[in-house]
Amino acid sequence: MEQLAPTPALPPEPKLPPARERVGPINERLSPIYPAFDGLTHENTLQLVIATMLSAQCTDARVNTVTPALFARFKTARDFAECDIKELRRLIKPTGFYKSKAKNIRACCAEIVARFNGEVPNTLDELVTLPGIGRKTANVILGHAFDTPGITVDTHVGRLARRLGLTRHRNAVKAELALMEIVPQEEWTNFSHRLILHGRAVCRSRKPRCEKCVLADLCPKLGVKGLAKKRKRKKKKGSPQRTQRARSKTASK
Numbered sequence: 506m507e508q509l510a511p512t513p514a515l516p517p518e519p520k521l522p523p524a525r526e527r528v529g530p531i532n533e534r535l536s537p538i539y540p541a542f543d544g545l546t547h548e549n550t551l552q553l554v555i556a557t558m559l560s561a562q563c564t565d566a567r568v569n570t571v572t573p574a575l576f577a578r579f580k581t582a583r584d585f586a587e588c589d590i591k592e593l594r595r596l597i598k599p600t601g602f603y604k605s606k607a608k609n610i611r612a613c614c615a616e617i618v619a620r621f622n623g624e625v626p627n628t629l630d631e632l633v634t635l636p637g638i639g640r641k642t643a644n645v646i647l648g649h650a651f652d653t654p655g656i657t658v659d660t661h662v663g664r665l666a667r668r669l670g671l672t673r674h675r676n677a678v679k680a681e682l683a684l685m686e687i688v689p690q691e692e693w694t695n696f697s698h699r700l701i702l703h704g705r706a707v708c709r710s711r712k713p714r715c716e717k718c719v720l721a722d723l724c725p726k727l728g729v730k731g732l733a734k735k736r737k738r739k740k741k742k743g744s745p746q747r748t749q750r751a752r753s754k755t756a757s758k
């Protein structure tokens with residue numbers, strides 16, 4: 506019997522430099538694609554606070570369709586704090602989750618009036634005490650309204666940072682602190698903004714488009730191989746509904 510030639514071993518994967526050295530080139534490659542933040546239309550800090558709260562689970566483009574009428578109707582924190590909740594809900598309805606958003610916006614503005622004399626506070630510690638404002642929203646506000654850079658770790662930033670091998674932490678605060686160690690401070694706001702946009706456009710949660718990604722040679726793609734296997738396993742098993750349908754078909758034969 507003819508002897509098969511042994512399969513040549515695959516060349517070893519090129520070893521990537523440590524995260525601290527890759528973060529600069531990663532940011533440089535993303536910056537022409539995703540220039541500085543210009544997502545949420547606003548004219549003052551209060552408007553940015555409201556728009557950021559509305560942007561939860563919603564696109565910036567959709568938020569921008571509702572804010573002109575909203576900001577024309579309510580101008581100050583007191584206006585929002587004393588508004589008719591039904592009117593507020595109606596105005597923000599297209600952004601989704603409008604009942605809880607309206608409740609948070611009104612409560613947040615009431616606190617701004619009561620504790621900060623109607624002015625949005627400018628520190629992380631104070632911002633996170635306001636209803637509806639977590640670290641992520643607070644960092645967006647600090648970075649864009651007060652020129653105080655901050656790393657915003659949302660689901661996209663966390664996922665990309667792990668895939669890119671910039672941090673292993675799943676906890677948002679720990680990931681934020683780890684990124685602050687390796688990203689230059691003046692780039693904190695824009696770097697996280699770029700990861701968010703890259704996560705939405707290319708490095709998607711279930712199907713990252715590594716073959717089209719400008720970061721492919723800088724990225725160890727941690728956890729990405731496992732994703733393909735998971736997808737295959739799921740396909741084989743079929744969705745529960747499909748399995749159910751298949752079972753009832755067999756039963757009816």
Ligand code: SF4
Pocket residue numbers: 665668669707708709713714715716718719720721722724725726727729
């Ligand atoms: S190479 Fe793949 S895993 Fe890495 S950032 Fe790009 S899309 Fe995400």
